[in-house]
Amino acid sequence: MDFSDVNARGLVLVGCGRMGGALLDGWLKTGLAAGSVHVLDPNPRAELSDLGISVNGELPGNPAVLVIAVKPQMMADVLPRLAVGADTLVVSVAAGVTIAAYEAAFPASSVVRAMPNTPAAIGQGITAIIGNAKAGAAQMDLAEALMGAVGRVVRLQDESQMDAVTALSGSGPAYVFHMIEAMAAAGAAEGLSPELSLALARATVAGAGALAMAEDEDPAKLRENVTSPGGTTAAGLRELMDPETGLPPLMRRTVAAAAARGRELGK
Known part of the structure; x- marks a missing residue:
C-alpha cells in the first residue's frame, strides 16, 4: 500500500495499548514512516520516542487518519477532545461504539468502524470493517490497508453485523x-x-x-x-x-x- 499521503499529513493514534501497539508495529513494518505518527496515550511505551514517533505532543491540523483504539468505556471522555475535518479518515477499533457516535463527534469525516482480534499481535489477526456513507472507495481501501498490516480483512455489508463479528472473531x-x-x-x-x-x-x-x-x-x-x-x-x-x-x-x-x-x- 502507498502510504505517501499518510506519511505527508500524519496519522494520529489514540490509545497505544495491546491492540493499538500491534497496529502501530504492523504499520511501521509496511511502510508507514515513524515521523508521521502521533500517539496519544497516558502510559506510552518508552521506545516510541526513540523511534521518532511524537508522543502526547502537538497534533497535525489535518491528519490523513485518526485511529481510535481506546476501550469503549473511555470514548465519552476521549471523543470531545479530538477535532478533525472532512479530509481525515476516522478509524475506530473499539467494540460496541457505533458509527453514529463517531458521526456525532466528527460530522464532516468519513468513518470506518473496524473489529480486529488479538492474533493481530503476531500478524495473524482478522478484521471486519464497515464504513459510513462518506467513506468512499479510497477511504475503504486505506482502512483495509491499515488493518491488513496485522492480518486478513473482510468487509461487512451492514453495521448490524458488527456485534456478531465482535462476539465471534473479536472475542x-x-x-x-x-x-x-x-x-x-x-x-x-x-x-x-x-x-x-x-x-x-x-x-x-x-x-x-x-x-x-x-x-x-x-x-x-x-x-x-x-x-x-x-x-x-x-x-x-x-x-x-x-x-x-x-x-x-x-x-x-x-x-x-x-x-x-x-x-x-x-x-
Whole structure:
C-alpha cells in the first residue's frame, strides 16, 4: 500500500495499548514512516520516542487518519477532545461504539468502524470493517490497508453485523484459549503431567488451526478425516457433539451472550 499521503499529513493514534501497539508495529513494518505518527496515550511505551514517533505532543491540523483504539468505556471522555475535518479518515477499533457516535463527534469525516482480534499481535489477526456513507472507495481501501498490516480483512455489508463479528472473531481468541485450558486439564485428569498436557493441548490447537487455514476445506470434512468409525476420536466426538450438552449449544450461547453485550455497549 502507498502510504505517501499518510506519511505527508500524519496519522494520529489514540490509545497505544495491546491492540493499538500491534497496529502501530504492523504499520511501521509496511511502510508507514515513524515521523508521521502521533500517539496519544497516558502510559506510552518508552521506545516510541526513540523511534521518532511524537508522543502526547502537538497534533497535525489535518491528519490523513485518526485511529481510535481506546476501550469503549473511555470514548465519552476521549471523543470531545479530538477535532478533525472532512479530509481525515476516522478509524475506530473499539467494540460496541457505533458509527453514529463517531458521526456525532466528527460530522464532516468519513468513518470506518473496524473489529480486529488479538492474533493481530503476531500478524495473524482478522478484521471486519464497515464504513459510513462518506467513506468512499479510497477511504475503504486505506482502512483495509491499515488493518491488513496485522492480518486478513473482510468487509461487512451492514453495521448490524458488527456485534456478531465482535462476539465471534473479536472475542473468539479467548474462547480458544479457554479450550486449551480445558483440554490441558482433561489430559491431566487422565494421568498426564500438567506441563506435558498443556504442551500437547497448545500444539494441537495451533496445529489444527494452521491446518484448517492451509487446507481451506470445510471443517466438517477435516473432522471426518481424523475420525475412524468406532475409534477413539469418534468416542470423544459423541460427547463433544451432543446436541443437548455438547459444544454446539454451548458455543451458540457463548456467542449470543457476547453479541448481546456488544449491543448493550452500543447504546
